Amino acid sequence: MVDNDANKKYLMNRAVILKKLDRIDELLTLPAIAMEVNGMLRDYNVSTKRLSDTIEKDQAIVSKILRLVNSAFFGFQSKINSIPHALMVLGFNSVRNAVMSISVIDALSMKNIPKGFDIREFWKHSIAVAVTSKRIAEKTRLYIPGDCFIGGLLHDIGKVILAQFFGDILIEILKLSHGEGRSFSSAEKEIIPIGHDQIGGYLAKQWHLTPDMVDAIRYHHSKAVRIYNIELLVVVHTADYIVNHFNPDFDQMIMTPELRKDAEDLMKKQLDTVNEWFPEVSDEIETACDFFLCEIRK
Numbered sequence: 073m074v075d076n077d078a079n080k081k082y083l084m085n086r087a088v089i090l091k092k093l094d095r096i097d098e099l100l101t102l103p104a105i106a107m108e109v110n111g112m113l114r115d116y117n118v119s120t121k122r123l124s125d126t127i128e129k130d131q132a133i134v135s136k137i138l139r140l141v142n143s144a145f146f147g148f149q150s151k152i153n154s155i156p157h158a159l160m161v162l163g164f165n166s167v168r169n170a171v172m173s174i175s176v177i178d179a180l181s182m183k184n185i186p187k188g189f190d191i192r193e194f195w196k197h198s199i200a201v202a203v204t205s206k207r208i209a210e211k212t213r214l215y216i217p218g219d220c221f222i223g224g225l226l227h228d229i230g231k232v233i234l235a236q237f238f239g240d241i242l243i244e245i246l247k248l249s250h251g252e253g254r255s256f257s258s259a260e261k262e263i264i265p266i267g268h269d270q271i272g273g274y275l276a277k278q279w280h281l282t283p284d285m286v287d288a289i290r291y292h293h294s295k296a297v298r299i300y301n302i303e304l305l306v307v308v309h310t311a312d313y314i315v316n317h318f319n320p321d322f323d324q325m326i327m328t329p330e331l332r333k334d335a336e337d338l339m340k341k342q343l344d345t346v347n348e349w350f351p352e353v354s355d356e357i358e359t360a361c362d363f364f365l366c367e368i369r370k
């Protein structure tokens with residue numbers, strides 16, 4: 073990647089940022105259980121028993137998963153009372169996604185968040201994009217809905233890295249964007265040469281997420297020339313746009329022209345009818361926020 077504007081005075085240059093990211097060991101630690109479960113699900117020979125045993129090593133996660141699968145978010149009539157039972161009823165992917173969602177939100181919500189960055193609002197936005205991405209995938213059948221949920225949940229994860237390890241920089245970006253009524257991304261471009269999208273993509277790679285997922289995070293504000301799989305990226309980008317459009321107080325995002333074109337090719341009907349279907353998704357977003365954010369300080 074080339075820094076296009078060598079004369080620009082950034083608050084911190086690209087090399088320093090990357091060096092600092094490389095030294096942060098904690099970045100590698102997507103909670104061990106999520107790493108393990110994520111790796112396992114790419115291996116088709118894994119048995120339900122091995123997967124249950126792995127999850128059951130962490131009792132805190134077990135109780136949260138059971139609370140989640142029995143919550144209004146999943147809306148099952150009968151009670152699910154164990155991990156093997158959850159796997160049987162919901163399938164591997166849903167359980168993997170539950171483990172990922174719970175552990176990522178837990179791991180990245182408590183530490184070193186600077187005053188001035190509202191982590192609760194951040195997760196509300198991410199959950200809204202997750203639920204909306206999932207809904208778009210269900211409507212269009214462009215990509216696996218559960219993976220779209222995770223893509224939406226993680227798309228802005230680079231902002232949490234900025235918050236935790238580059239707090240002063242993040243505060244400057246927020247000041248500029250709020251002060252001048254500009255989008256986060258455009259303010260960010262003035263302050264640092266590497267954005268939250270690239271930082272998030274870097275993190276996703278460290279976590280050994282799939283190449284599609286890395287690309288969806290890395291390019292959610294700018295499409296690269298060569299993308300391994302365009303569908304997940306377009307779903308997440310469109311969901312991000314829709315959520316911001318309905319809540320302009322959070323960010324003033326505009327669609328990237330190339331991605332808008334892809335979105336129009338792939339999901340014109342959903343874009344044209346968004347005013348009809350989005351209010352319904354809002355209810356689901358609220359239910360998901362109630363569950364995932366109950367432990368995050370107000």
Ligand SMILES: [Fe+2]
Binds near residue numbers: 227228269292
């Ligand atoms: Fe973003």
Ligand SMILES: [Fe+2]
Binds near residue numbers: 197227312
């Ligand atoms: Fe976003």
